[in-house]
Amino acid sequence: MVYEVVGSKDKAVAIIGYGVKNPRKLAKRIMKKHKNIKSVLHKCGERTGTYRLHPCKLIIGDKNTEVIHKENGYSIKLDPLKVYFSPREATERERIAKMVKSGERVLIMFSGASPYAFAIKKKHSDVYVTCVEINPYAVGYANKSVKLNKMNRIKNICADVRKVKLGKFDRIIMPLPETAIKFLDSAYHFAKPGATIHVYTFNNSHNAANHEIANICEMFNIKCQVVGEQKVLPYAPGLYKFRVDLKV
Ligand SMILES: C[S@@+](CC[C@H](N)C(=O)[O-])C[C@H]1O[C@@H](n2cnc3c(N)ncnc32)[C@H](O)[C@@H]1O
Structure with a gap:
């Protein structure tokens, strides 16, 4: 592009x-x-x-x-020099929001300016969303956007997700494709029995992405099954961002 x-x-x-x-x-x-x-x-x-x-x-x-980005009926305040944001991922945010079910407790690890939270809350006002992000600028903007969008039941926590103490969740989203797999043990720790974990990774094919995740789960003794997959976006020649859905 x-x-x-x-x-x-x-x-x-x-x-x-x-x-x-x-x-x-x-x-x-x-x-x-x-x-x-x-x-x-x-x-x-x-x-x-x-x-x-x-x-x-x-x-x-x-x-x-600093701008206020508008997509799918919600606003995200951010400075692209200080905070990760990709407008190209709006469709993926919509896909995730459609999978969320009424009343769920959702954890977004690596939440950035919290665009996934707004996409989810736009569709489901009764869902509880917890966002964890290490970049304080991103968390500051996320809190401003919560007010802009007049949304509630969104908690933005500024922390390293490995070090934070949280409860258990029905759905965990892991949008850090470079290294999310290294955090799968933390995601598993936060998962209720029957929870869904959406993990993002870069790979060259669906099969390779699924095998990679399945192997990591076996290595860490994470008991879950691959139940879905999505090619999200092309990233580099021969390399794509994939989402793999796991059921605990
Ligand atoms: C690829 S960006 C995605 C941001 C956001 N979810 C989005 O889609 O716009 C990954 C984010 O993870 C954050 N991050 C990296 N390591 C982290 C950690 N250990 N704990 C919490 N957040 C982390 C980064 O600061 C970055 O904002």
């Missing part, structure tokens, strides 16, 4: 992809064509670090890159 847009029709930021040639020329064209785009950033590397952020340079426009 040449560039993506985060924000709303009032204020948005365009983010030009890593490796795009002549980003300044493109940035000027984008600003001229889309009056809501107030800043253009250029990714200058792959996502990195614990917070999974793209190193980015401001090419043109306002230094203040």
Whole structure:
């Protein structure tokens, strides 16, 4: 993708992809064509670090890159320079929200600015959602968005999910494809009997993703079955983001 847009029709930021040639020329064209785009950033590397952020340079426009992104009827406040966010994952958030059942207790590990929580709560007002995220900027924005969306029963906790004490959940979402499998033992610990765990991973095929997860479960003595899978998005040549659904 040449560039993506985060924000709303009032204020948005365009983010030009890593490796795009002549980003300044493109940035000027984008600003001229889309009056809501107030800043253009250029990714200058792959996502990195614990917070999974793209190193980015401001090419043109306002230094203040904080926006309110709108998708599927809810708002997510964030600064793409400080917080992970991908507008391309909106469809996946909808898929997850459709699987949630009335009254469930849902845990979102690695919750970022909590877009999964808003997608779920938009469909199910009676669900309890707990979000755990290590980046304090993301948690600050998540709390602001809870107010913006006038939603309740969402708790945003700023912590390393390995170190936090929580109760048990009916559904656990693990949207950290680089390393989520290393946290499967923690997810299992938080799972009620019969719970569903949605774990994301990068791989080249459904089969390879399923085997990878099944092997990790065996290694950690995690008693669950693979009950579903989803190819989410292409990530790199020959590599996709997959979701594997586990039943405890
Ligand atoms: C790939 S991002 C996904 C964010 C969000 N769920 C979304 O879809 O927009 C993964 C997030 O996990 C957070 N994270 C990484 N390690 C963590 C840990 N040990 N405990 C809690 N959060 C963590 C990062 O800061 C980052 O925001």
